[in-house]
Amino acid sequence: MLPSTSVNSLAQGNGALNSRDAARHTAGAKRYKYLRRLFRFRQMDFEFAAWQMLYLFTSPQRVYRNFHYRKQTKDQWARDDPAFLVLLSIWLCGHNLRISETVSAFLEPHKSQKTESVSTIGFGFVLDMGFFETIKLLLWVVFIDCVGVGLLISTLMWFISNKYLVKRQSRDYDVEWGYAFDVHLNAFYPLLVILHFIQLFFINHVILTDTFIGCLVGNTLWLVAVGYYIYVTFLGYSALPFLKNTVILLYPFAPLILLYGLSLALGWNFTHMLCSFYKYRVK
Secondary structure, three states, rough: OOOOHHHHHHHHHHHHHHHHHHHHHHHHHHHHHHHHHOOOHHHHHHHHHHHHHHHHHHHHHHHHHOOOOHHHHHHHOOOOOOOHHHHHHHHHHHHHHHHHHHHHHHHHHHHHEEEHHHHOOOOOHHOOHHHHHHHHHHHHHHHHHHHHHHHHHHHHHHHHHHHEEEEEHHHOOOHHHHHHHHHHHHHHHHHHHHHHOOOOOHHHHHEEEEHHHHHHHHHHHHHHHHHHHHHHHHHOOOOOEEEEEEHHHHHHHHHHHHHHHHHHHHHHOOOHHHHHHHHHHHH
């Protein structure tokens, strides 16, 4: 039989281990680990992040199954590797360069013809911006359009899911804010590719021709892109076993389809509006 002092020492030792283990899994510790790796590219798994980007189009359920494995092995739902965010930012910058070239050709065709050889280098030169203005716009697109808006959406979804969707018998569980942000990034990537890449093949000769066909093609791509965002978001939260009634996340499809029909009836060309928005942002 162990002496009482040995038992107390053992209990204190186990308590210290448990407290250190709990400290490693706090939100602050996870956030610090994530941000610390943000500038250590050699520690990022870009190959796996690229795999996730591919399957977000072909089989998004497989991506979320991987989140289950992370929970089992690392005791957290959210990503601990910022490689996906870094790749998404690179995609966003690259596609923004390409789409802005197209925007400038539509809004200022005489200028794009004079600078056609320069436009492939960057839209900042095409729109007659200086170097720092070009960098400023790129940072705006990445940190405001993607990250900034993502922070707002993620915080809203984090609050709603924890407030209204957690099962009563699962009060010990909660949706990690980092996971809510990951769901936003997962849903934002297909939207980015559809609107900033696939759309470019039709934008000059179809979408921006001020015809009904142009409005139909452009707004249909918007419908698919936003619909994909809603669907991937739904998959992300329905993958959590302690949430209920996640089907309500599909309800925005109804107003989305209504807006789509209204836009066709009134001739609202969303891509035309996006081009004008880019123009005023640059200026």
